Amino acid sequence: MDIILTIASTVLEQLQKPTLAFLIAGMMLAALGSRFEVPEPVYKFIVILLLLKVGMSSGISISNSEFISLLVPAVGAAIVGIAIVLLGNRTLARWRGVSEVDGLATAGLFGAVSASTLAAGMAILDDTGVPYEGFIGALYPFMDISALVTAIAMAKVSAARRATSTVILSGNGTLAAGAPRTADAVPDDVGGSDLVRGILVDTFRSPAISALVAGLALGVLSEPDTVYKSFYEPLFRGLLSILMLIMGMEAWTRFAELRNVAHAYVLYGVTAPIIHGLMGFGVGLIAHELTGFSAGGVILLAVMAASSSDISGPPTIRGALPEANSSAYVGTSTGLGTPVAILSIPFFVALADMLI
Structure with missing residues (x-):
């Protein structure tokens, strides 16, 4: 009974936070016409302002860290972020009736990181005296x-x-819509390395990713603290609330x-944080064996992997993939994934006590 009450109170707390509250308010406005x-x-x-701020915040954190000690866990964090998306592509994205995008x-949101969940994990470790x-x-930012x-x-x-499968060349050189794909009918580069390379270039050139990467570079290579603290940081929460209202x-x-x-989406939102957290925990254990990464670090890497983005993710996805249904990715991430991730933190603490 206590577990049920804890889950209910956590869900209610998430509903009251600006990210989900403004999303629901936007849905109510639309429902009322x-x-x-x-x-x-x-x-x-x-x-653009939101993503520049997120990028600069991440870049400032990186610039204030020791590169050598950061390297192994950073590579591990990036691998976990990619692996989570690949796993989601093989599971949720292949579910019958679920749109692939x-x-x-x-x-993508579940592979990215929730700053509030990470902060909750740090607070728990501080309270228990785990360094x-x-x-x-x-x-x-590496995982995100x-x-x-x-x-x-x-x-x-x-x-x-x-798109290329709907209009392709037939054997006699005429265009045939929806024709079956064969080795003779499809040019060598269709769906191949040239297409993938072009998509990757286009992705990094897109306004959303460009703003994120530009902010990251500014945070790492320059000293943007003055403009960051006087302009971007004060505006951030207010701008995010407007964005969530639009997305709602x-x-x-x-x-x-x-x-x-x-x-x-319910099944994914409930189970994915635990599975992803275990992936992060495993990578943290490897870093622990290789570099002496602390038990607290292993726990927090698991917490990051278990979390799902509520700040950087929604505007990035909305800007780069406007055709994606925000009901699906924001609702599943913030409404289900975040409460489960927060509730899983004591589990990862206990697991570290057992194994490290």
């Missing part, structure tokens, strides 16, 4: 950006391949699409 709207140029400006967008490395916060870029690139590659209205208009596959 409100004509509220934010002009597209203003929306794009908000997204929606599945990959959801997996951890000071550079843990700098691992955030690798997961988001992987999800976006895979979704675009999939869309490009579907969009989510309501596409909510019906999820009616027949809601169980798939």
Whole structure:
């Protein structure tokens, strides 16, 4: 009974936080037929500011860390972020009735990191006296950006391949729509390395990823603290709330699409944090054996892997994959994934006590 009450109170706490609260408010506005709207140029400006801030915050954390001690866990964090998206592509994105782009967008958010969940993990370790490395916060962007870029690139590659399969060359040189794909009918580079390379280049050139990477580079290579603290940081939460309001209205208009596959997202949202956390824990153990990475560091790497993004992920996915259904990826991530991830923190602490 206590577990049920804990879960209920955690879910209620998440509903009251700005990210989910403004999303629900936007859905209510749409349900009531409100004509509220934010002009597209203003929306794009908000997204760019948000992602520049996230990138700079990550870059500042990296620049304040020792590179050598950071290297192994950082590589491990990036590998975990990519692996989570690949696993989501083989599971949720292949579920019957689930749109591939929606599945990959959801997996991208689950591969990215929730700063609030990581902060909760740090607070628990501080309260219990478990030490951890000071550079843990700098691992955030390695897992976060690798997961988001992987999800976006895979979704675009999939869309490009579907597009090429609808209009291809037939044997006599005429165009045939929807014809079966054969070795003679399809050019060598269709769906091959040239296509993938082009998609990757396009992904990094997209406004969302470009802003994120630019902010990261500014944080690492320059000293943007003054403008960061006086402009970007004070505006961040307010701009994020407007973005979530917009996404909530969009989510309501596409909510019906999820009616027949809601169980798939519920199952993924409940089980994925534990599985992903164990992946992060395993990589943390490897780093522990190779470099002496602390038990607290292993726990927090597991917490990062278990978490799902509520800040950097939604605007990045919305900017790069506007066709993805925000009801699916934001609802599953923030509504289910975050409470489960927070509740799983004591489990990873106990696991570390047993194994380290």
